[in-house]
Amino acid sequence: MSKLQITTDVPNEIKLTRTFDAPKRLVLRAMTEPALIARWMGNSCSPIASVDVDFRVGGSYRYVFRNQDGSEFAFTGVYREIGDGRIVHTERFNDAPDESLVTTTLVEHAGVTTMTAVMRFSSQAIRDMVIGTGMERGAAESYDNLAALVASL
């Protein structure tokens, strides 16, 4: 089972919850210092190619990932709010039509930090696509699964 929990109580939102076995100050450092971000963001198919972070309100960030075939994709956004254990930023995938607003909170209890990231989309339709298909893991190939995907929209 995945440690990454996904819930959808609000129609146009996705909530990601993940605990990390480390104090809040370290999780915050790992999520905001470019040299540390470069050590964990990305995966074997799409390792991170560059990290630019201007961690201040109004500052922007850009994460570029490189696929095995040499093509690249990016997440970009602007920090809207930075507080104690609370970060609000926009997020856009490549030049996707929709930009989401991500509110990340970090709460520490007994040395374990719970991260909650609420992604707010401009419509329920787009949110539902993110969730409906995310649950159909590896389902893109068969027509039957495609029917289920469409029915879930």
Added chain:
Amino acid sequence: MVLNMTAHAERLDATFAALADPTRRAILARLAKGEATVMELAAPFAISQPAISKHLKVLERAGLIARGRDAQRRPCKLVPGPLRAVDAWIERYRELWEQSFEALDGVLEDLKAEERAAVRKEKPR
């Protein structure tokens, strides 16, 4: 890959726009079960056939459906390609973060070890 080509990005844009309407999503859900005529598609909705036809035009332009050549019936059919592109786009997103967070666990272990080492240095026996 789907992810960084402008043509694909534009097609995704059209797909998202077409999917933004609940009636159009309902039409696609119906067509996922098999082809249907405009009259059959209009039946469950409290809107006119011309209104349904307008929605079908949007779906057709987005490449999500195709119309048959039979002049009388012109049955509509789902075209799976664009939805697969959306599906792949989203799947990549989820997988990326799941695996990234696993790597973050490792970085946090390193940071904790660094802190412990720093504390030991500060307080030599």
